[in-house]
Amino acid sequence: MRLILLCLSFCLWISGPSKSIADQPDRIRPSETHPFYWQSKGQDVLLLGGSKDDSLFQIPDLEAHLDEMKSVGANYIRNTMSDRHDFGFELYPFAKLENGKYDLDQWNDEYWARFEEMLKLTQQRDIIVQIEVWDRFDYSQDKWPPHPYNPKNNINYTEKESGLASAYPKHPGQNLQPFFFTTPQQRDNAVVFQHQRRFVEKLLSHSLPYGHVLYCVDNETNGEEAWSSFWQSFIQAAADKADRSVCITEMWDDWDLAGPQHSRTLDHPDRYTFVDVSQNNHQKGQKHWDNFQALRTRLLNQPRPINTVKTYGADNNKFGHTTQDGISRFWRHVVGGAASARFHRPGSGLGLSDPAKAAIQAARKLESVVRLWDVTPANSLLRNRDADEAYLAIAPGKAYVVYFPQGGDVDITLEGPQPTQPNSKWRVRWINIDTGHWGPTADVQATKQLNLVAPGKGNWCAIATPKS
Incomplete structure (x- = not known):
């Protein structure tokens, strides 16, 4: 009976919200024009970030x-x-x-107040939120x-009833x-599933009215x-009925991005609107x-x-990575066509440390x-490029962007419509990624091949555009 009532209340909730928010174009x-990237408020946008925690709604100094x-x-x-x-x-x-135990049928209102506050504050600042349920x-x-959820800690079920050990x-x-086998298509564990479903319903009651939220089902699941x-399907159905x-x-x-797990996302564009490849950031270099x-x-x-x-x-993270690994992974993805790049929390990543700030400022x-x-x-x-020396993205004849992880000296074959006279000039602007500041600017002549030499060691970005 309790599960039936929960389902009825959910159906009433998702039919309730007005269409005004759903109809907003933001x-x-x-x-629509560059589908490898995001659009927010009608404008294409590159998502960049770094923060000191992952369950960010929980931190006391969020604003x-x-x-x-x-x-x-x-x-x-x-x-x-995460809690x-x-x-x-x-x-x-x-x-x-x-009595010290939890009632899974009653909410801790402060938890949800924090979540709502995070949604409001990020909306006010045009910061996109990617939720992991x-x-x-x-x-x-x-x-x-x-x-x-541990049966020894709540009044709602026992180990025997739930199938969950202590x-x-x-x-x-x-x-x-x-806990991760409860759905009707798996072990159909209704005792636990009803509380999981109620949790997601509550989450969506807060998040669906907001237009700046992306949804990811899990953190690095196998x-x-x-x-x-x-x-x-549950999230999508709720959104459809709420007209969001x-x-x-x-x-x-x-x-391994070529592994069969990733095919579950890649082969189902009807199911998954976007792809998250964060675990590629355990790979290095080329x-x-x-x-x-x-x-x-x-x-x-x-x-x-x-x-x-x-x-x-x-430096010194548990995976044996370095700060340079973090910066170069971030920038390879930026130049390589990722829609978003964010530094992982401190301990595993650079968070919003000074090197992370500089890398973000350089990208902007x-x-x-x-x-x-x-x-x-x-x-x-x-x-004339060594492995992992430089990475290139181009708009033929209009712009050439090169990322150097540790300085370098490479040549670019100029391709597409472009100046062809022997005295054709290109303006080369340099960005020091390690400081986030502009570096030198130079005008150079090039017709079929452009030579670029980084101003020094460290992380550099070069932008070459025709000089009128």
Whole structure:
């Protein structure tokens, strides 16, 4: 009876909102003219970001942190709905009773007030939010024993009734947690599923009225396809009935973008509006670029935005990455045609540290001269190039953008309509990515081949455009 009532209340809710918000043209969606990129408020937009946490709605100084992002050109955050208590200020979404247990049928209003506040503050600042509904790390190892869904901690079900044990000590990547097998197409565990569904209904009651929200089902999952497709369909159905347009994806754990997990997203453009390839950011150097370009090529017949909401890389992180890894991954994706790039939280990534700020500011300087959706990756036109030395995107005859991770000296074969006289001039502007500042500018002559030598070591971007 309880499940029937929940379903009835959900149906009443999703039929309720007016069409005024849904009909607004400013809801985020793939660009009509450049479908590898996003469109917001009717304008194409490149999403860039970096933040100090992932469940950003939980942090106590959210407004100041958003202002700090905005000041350096960031317009994109990741918001996991995670509730694990990493720093002590996080809250669970459920009400805690006097006996110390949780009631999964009652909300912790402060959790949802924080979520609503995050949505309002980001909307006011034109910052796009990418939500992850489920995070496997919340439900295993040391995060599971205190969690409200753990049967020993709530009044709603027992271990026997729920099929959930009191401990799951192994890494969640082994996919041993029955929490992720509850949907009707899987084990049809109605005892637990009714509470999961109620949670997502509540989430959507807050988020669907806002037009600046993207939806990702999971954080780096290697779970069953049925779990992901169910929640994608659930979110989409709720949005359709509420007359809201939404964009949904799944983030797979496989570090190999050619792996079968990613085909679940790539082969279903009808289901997944965009792609998230954050786990490619475990790759390095030339392989990092090549894997991304292979996936982008695979999407050429049906282009969709390709997001990277987590860019790993910081000195001494647990994966053995460096700060240079983080900056170069971010910039390879920017020049390589990604719709979004965001530095992962500190510990695993650069967050909103000074190097991250400089990299974002440098990307915005590039945008002030060349829009990234107007150029196409074209490394085949580089000559005298070593592996991982330089990366090129072009608008033939109009603009050539080159990223140098560690300085360098390369030649570009000029292609397409362009000045052909021996004294044809090109203006070359340099951006120092490590400082976020403009570097030198020079006018050079070139007809068929343009030589570029970075002003120094470190991360540099060159922009070559015809000089009239």
